Amino acid sequence: MQIRRLTYFDYPKLKKMVSYLCNDENDKTAKSLINAPVSFLNAMLPLNLKFQPESFILVENHEILGLITIAQTQGNPYKINITKLIFKDNMYEVGQQLVNFVVQKLGAKGASSFFVTIDECHDELFNLFIKGCGFRQCASEKLWKIDKPNPQQNNDYHWRYAQNSDAETIAELYNSELINIYKPSLIRNKKEFQEVFFSGLTEGYKIRYVLEDDNNILGYFTISTSDNLNYILELTTCSGYDFEYEKIINIMLCEIAKKRHSFYPIIKQKTYTKKSEQLEIYLNSKNYTPIQTRQILVKDFYRPIAEPAEGWKVFLLGENQITTN
Secondary structure: OEEEEOOHHHHHHHHHHHHHHOOOOHHHHHHHOOOHHHHHHHHHOOHHHOOOOEEEEEEEOOEEEEEEEEEEEOOEEEEEEEEEEEEOOOOHHHHHHHHHHHHHHHHHOOOOEEEEEEEOOOHHHHHHHHHHHOOEEEEEEEEEEOOOOOOOOOOOOEEEEOOHHHHHHHHHHHHHOEOHHHHHHHOOOHHHHOOOOOHHHOOOEEEEEEEEEOOEEEEEEEEEEOOOOEEEEEEEEOOOOOOOHHHHHHHHHHHHHOOOOOOEEEEEEEOOEOOHHHHHHHHHHOOOEEEEEEEEEEEEOOOOOOOOOOOEEEOOOOOOEEEOO
16 A cells, blocks of 8 residues: 555546545546646645645555545644545545544644544544544534525625734634633634635635724624535624624625625534524524534644753742752
8 A cells, every 4th residue: 555645647546436426526526636737836845835735645556545635724834624535435444544644744744733524423434533543522513504595785784805904803803702612722823814825726715804893893704615606604703792693694695696696605603602502593593404513623733841851850839949969
């Protein structure tokens, strides 16, 4: 067995492997994984300069048995997301080898944490990451489908497109709305809310907005898509204020409707935020359909504390340091 980077010449074998997915978009999936001209440049760059997802494959006897795709978090190249994991015929040991490979490879290059989001119903995949690869269960997200979107123009809230200069304020808002137990893993820095230079070369897009009152940012919401058909709507609002979710969601629907006549909006409920329960009450009241609950799994690398010099023992009682020499 050999694990190596995916190349353009692997396309025929990759197409054969993804045929086991048994859906109508196998060829599209295979093509989307191969961007040879740019991927070669991306592969040569250090971790902090990479601008595209990377894929690795496990090959045995010239046959591809599995594939893994990783993407860096925008604004934080040392936070790695595992976005695809495909393996043949329930060969979970192949998936485990691929996950451990990228953790070791990128961890050696400075990656500090790895994230994966999986459907909570997929017990085998859940066990692969938890028991086989040392990930831990962190938090969850729930996706709600708006079956019949009906955007209506209104100007009840003052909103605008987010700018890079807003990033620090947005980060403070977002982090303050995290429930405390989730902060160590899910806290974000201001660069993660900035538009990066290479964003035009990434798959899909994300548009950022802020809600303002007297020039104070009280809310942050985004619209993202990877196929220009399914749109993920996310919102974070200050827990010290009451907002009408219907009006905020309507703003997002109107923004999408400017570009697309037909689309499928999906609201992401982040259960790790303070106003998650309030949002869920609203979504239920509108009879929106919960379509998926996804578990966020995390593996962190922590920098060990330097050992004290030989001959010293440090006791953390009072302020005394007691030497044994």
